[in-house]
Each structure stands twice: as structure tokens, then as C-alpha cells.
Amino acid sequence: MNVLIVDDEYSIREGLRDMLKQFAISGIPIHQVETSIDGKHAMDVLHYYHFDLLITDVRMPGMDGLTLLEHVQSRFPKMKTIILSGFDDFAYVQQALRLGAVDYLLKPVNVTDLTKTIERISTGLNDNYNIHRSWKRFNELDAFKLLTVVDIDNPQESRALEFGDWQTLSWMLRKSSFEILQDMTGVYLIEEMESRMDSCNMICGFTGESPERAMEQFERFASTLFEFWKDRVRLSISIGVSRPYRHDHSEEAPYSEALTALLTRLYRGSCIQKYPEDEQAEMGSASFARLWQQLEASLDVGDIDRVIERLHDFVRESMKQGTPRQLMWSVERLMLDLNGRINQNALIPFSIEARHITQKVNQMQWSRSEEALQQQIGKWINDLLLSNDPEEQEGQIMLKAKKYIREHLGEMISLEEVSQHTYISRSHLSRLFRNRTGQTFLEYLTDLRIEESKKMLTEPGIKIYEVAEKLGYRDWKHFSRTFKNKTGYGPAEYRANLNISPLE
Incomplete structure (x- = not known):
């Protein structure tokens, strides 16, 4: 049994963790125990790893326990939940039970009551646990094995956004995959692999007494899942698979092969792809x-x-x-x-x-x-x-960022756009602007536009709305307000004081 504990109090989290470790020693099948500080963080963890039991406090900052329970019920319906609270309030008990909680325990937690609850839950989970494996446990299986990676091709497309946030898509992918896998033998969901992009992708392992049998397992799963998402969900997914192997491998070999096969979608579009065994690695042309x-x-x-x-x-x-x-x-x-x-x-x-x-x-x-x-x-x-050499490289990044901004002043420039051009994260670039210019990105951009607008306003005949449009402002009134806020003059007043006629 894998357990996630959610509580904003450190002493409660660690106390429960210690209790559950003792359960494992005494024979209750506790395999993994993780903790989260609030509901939002817990949802992130739940989408990356498999858990059988959630133990959560009711009152926490941000997303509380009952809200967390609502999300869990809709996205992880087979997960068992226990609610903790320091308040003996029957209204909380009723709501928690309506949301599917198997028990409601008061703080401080009574070890005897927790033990009985865990024993009752673990009885119904032994079979379900068999479908999940860490990479190490999967790799040690004495069988022919292959590794598969599955990914939603574009979680940002309009059809995907109809389903809500990425967490919903992640839940749909795991649920549809789990329903196929649970009717098969020798197949597993692989947890704890490094370098996953996000929770909209998934890793599976397939086994068989021969390479052909392992590949048959994969093909059955892949074709069923691919067609389901294409016809029913109406979103494209891609699936890559490694070559079959028998003996223990480092994580990188079959995982890299499966990912290389997945990358074929950049060449062919949505696909199911096997790793090419006989292809030359080095470019030849x-x-x-x-x-x-x-x-x-x-x-x-x-x-x-x-x-x-x-x-x-x-x-x-x-x-x-x-x-x-x-x-x-x-x-x-x-x-x-x-x-x-x-x-x-x-x-x-x-x-x-x-x-x-x-x-x-x-x-x-x-x-x-x-x-x-x-x-x-x-x-x-x-x-x-x-x-x-952080000092030298950060200086080069700022030069590149400033050059890009000057070359695109007439466009709707964003911090995200400039960060992509300079190949650093948005937050890193934001810190660089503050540290090296004493301004935020937006303040720097605005000042640059105002200085450029001053030069443009010296040109006879140019209209104020034309200046605004050439500097990336879609609303000339907003430009006028910004100009006056920065200079103390409106654009027309500034030009008049320069004795330049707008009609010349």
C-alpha cells in the first residue's frame, strides 16, 4: 500500500509517517509513505505517483481537505481516503463520508483506531497494487520486458482545454490506461522515472515468456488506447516502445529507446512507434x-x-x-x-x-x-x-534580451516571449532585469517605449495614434496616459512645447 499524508503541521505529518513505518515492520503491507503540506501540492504529487490511500487534514490554508477529497473522488475514484480533524464537528463527518472517506479520525490520532482502519483498507488493495511497479522492481522481473511511453500530443489545443486543466487530462489518461491494463497480465504502470515532462504522460512496462509475447501485450494495449483517444476523447496521443530485453538494464537504455520512438511524432504526427533496431545512428548525408x-x-x-x-x-x-x-x-x-x-x-x-x-x-x-x-x-x-561563468553569461543574456526588445518594440512583447528567445526561464529573466537594471521587465519595456516615442513625436505630421501603434500600444489613449504618467506631459502637449506642428 502506498500512502500520502496531507497536513500543514509538520509534527502531525511526521508522526503519522512514523506510525505507518511501524505498521510495515509489524506486517501490514505499507510500501511507500509520502507527505504534502496542503491540498494543492498533494494534487501535484497524486498526478506523478500512484497512491492507494490518502490521509488528509480538513482545515489547511489554500485547498482544504474536503476540497481535496472532491478532486480525488472525481479523478482517482479507487483511492481510499481518511479525514483528520481537530474539530469534533458532525457536519464535517457527514460531508467527508458523502465524499467517499472510509473513516474520520480526530487529532491526536489514536494508534489503535488508525491501525484498525489501515488493516481494513489494506485487505481490499493487495490485488490492485500488483499493477504498479517501481523501475527497480520491474527491471528485476525474470521475463522478457519492454518499456512504453505514452503522451498527449498537445494538451494546450482547444479540444484539450474543453476538459479543463491539465490535471483532468492526466486523470483521463491514467484512468483509460488503467482500465485496459487491469484486464491484462504481465503489464505494469512504472512509477518514479526521472525526466518526465509532466503528468500528461505515462510509462508502462510489458512482460512475456518471449519477446514476441511481450510485444503482443504492448500492441494490444497501444492499439486499444490509441483508438479510444482518437475516437472517443477526440484528442491525439503518441506511444513509443523500446526493444524487448531479458536481463537487468540501466534505466537509460530501454527508457531512451522508448522516448526516441516517441519523438517520431515530430516527423510523422500522432503515432504508435517501435524503436528502430537496424537504423544507423550517425548522420550520413x-x-x-x-x-x-x-x-x-x-x-x-x-x-x-x-x-x-x-x-x-x-x-x-x-x-x-x-x-x-x-x-x-x-x-x-x-x-x-x-x-x-x-x-x-x-x-x-x-x-x-x-x-x-x-x-x-x-x-x-x-x-x-x-x-x-x-x-x-x-x-x-x-x-x-x-x-x-554566471556573471559573463548573465551579461550576454541581458544584451540579447535588450536587443530583442528593441527590435520588437512595435509588437506585443511579453516576458515569456523574451525568455524563450534567450533560453532561460521566465522567473530567471525577471530576476536578471531587477538585479541588473533596477527595474521590472515591464518597467524597462515601458521606459524604452516612452524614450522612443519622444523621438517619434519630433517628426512633423505623425499622429499620436500612429506613434502608439508603432510602439506596440493597441489603445492610443492608454499610450497617452502612460506618456503623461512618465513625463508629466501628454503627447500633444509635449510636442507643442517642442514647437513642432503636427500638421507640417
């Missing part, structure tokens, strides 16, 4: 060789902007005539090369282990579009440079 030489030359001279630019060209060329396996082999080779070069030239050498680079490549392969993949690659290069 003359155009790829030329791009690679240019990329290495950019590395030689330390021109990181050109490295990212050439890498974008490389990805685009791969989309035309390469394969996912060839692309990611080249990306991993580049990352190892760049890491080695930076480490060699660093004043204080540092090292990123090869397995961490492999994990980062795996994370990239969850990308749902070419643009997302390009962003992941660019961000990794920036992160690597920041870890080596």
Missing part, C-alpha cells in the same frame, strides 16, 4: 556533415550564439531527411563535446556526469513540437554556460 563541421567550428571559437543557430539548422535538416535516433545521437554527442570543452577551459573545472547528460537528452525527447525541442536544447546550453 553531405549536408549533415557540412552542418556538423560548421557547428564544431563555432564551438572552436566560442561563438555560442552561432552554436545554437547551427544546432537549430541541424534540427530542421533532420526533420527533412534524418530520423529521431540520428538527431538525438548527434545532440547527445554535441552536449558531451560542449561540456568537455567548457570544463577544459574553466578557471574552476567542473564536471557533469555522462548519465546526467543522457537524462537531459531523455527529457528533450518528451518535446511535443520542433519549437519545444529547440527551446530545450538552447536552454541546456545556456544553463551549462551559467554554471561555468
